[in-house]
Amino acid sequence: MVELPELTQLHPDIRSIRPVHVHGNASFTSNQVTFNLKIQGDLTLPDARTLDDVIYEFDIESLEPFFLENGRYTEQFDDVNLPEGNTIDLRPIVKELIMLDVPMQIFGNETDKTQVEGEGWSVIDEQPDDQPKIDPRLAGLADLFSKKEDENG
Template identity: 40%
Template sequence: MKIPVQKLKAKGLEPFEFTEQVDVSDIQGKNDIRRIDPVKVSGQATSYGNDITVKFAIDGKMILPCARTLVDVPYEFHIDAIELFTLSPYASADDESEIHPVEGELLDLKPYIEENILLDVPFRVFSDDQQVYDDAVTEGEGWQLASEEAQQDKIDPRLEKLQALLKKDDE
């Protein structure tokens, strides 16, 4: 997503508004992102002399792995971001500041959109429990899943005689 610097300067102090679909599939595979759809980016850019302030919102949906079962989990996100840029020739990208230099006549927001998405990816997500139960294997060769509801309070046959003694004591 590129914004011509000349358009920003022509607007003066009035904000330049934009809304666009951006393909960010380059970040697929990073931070456990299995798939990401194109995101909607809307916002405004304002120029103050050599400085440019861009406020934008990113809305989209990505597929992440479940932390328990590794099944695909859809994760919708909304990110509000503010990025600061400068046209000053004295600013460099090596500076530790949060002000990014603009190289050329186009302000490219795509790397900053991707960075904000990567920073917003949660450490872990969990799938819907019903989906986990539907996909889970409940029996195999020589084993079967036992749930608490299905298991009744059975008395161990070796301890049945003790149970009979306890009943005598109660009477």
């Protein structure tokens, strides 16, 4: 489990984050270490309608290559990671992957709590009329067409 409380300062929508479960494996070659990561956890985010807290569960899988020799990597990867000295720190990568997974909007399950009235406003549920309203300026044309149908029919 990894504690990442700094994410609440890095992303404005993240209100809180529980400890994150990070697991995976590493594959070694002569000049590369590739981490196959699975990151799971919960974020508390604001509901897009009510701004109430909503728990967002994430489950991220990522393949992260680290090249041990600078400049000796192939173009098969979009993102190239290089170790700092003799250390490979996965924490910044985990933080980045979580922040990229935060949705732009999230809606909670409780729609009954949605406010339908406030000070000076209310939600109106309008049903379309059975017959379209005719512009009063064109009402004479409607009479003209009905007279023609009577004459022809």
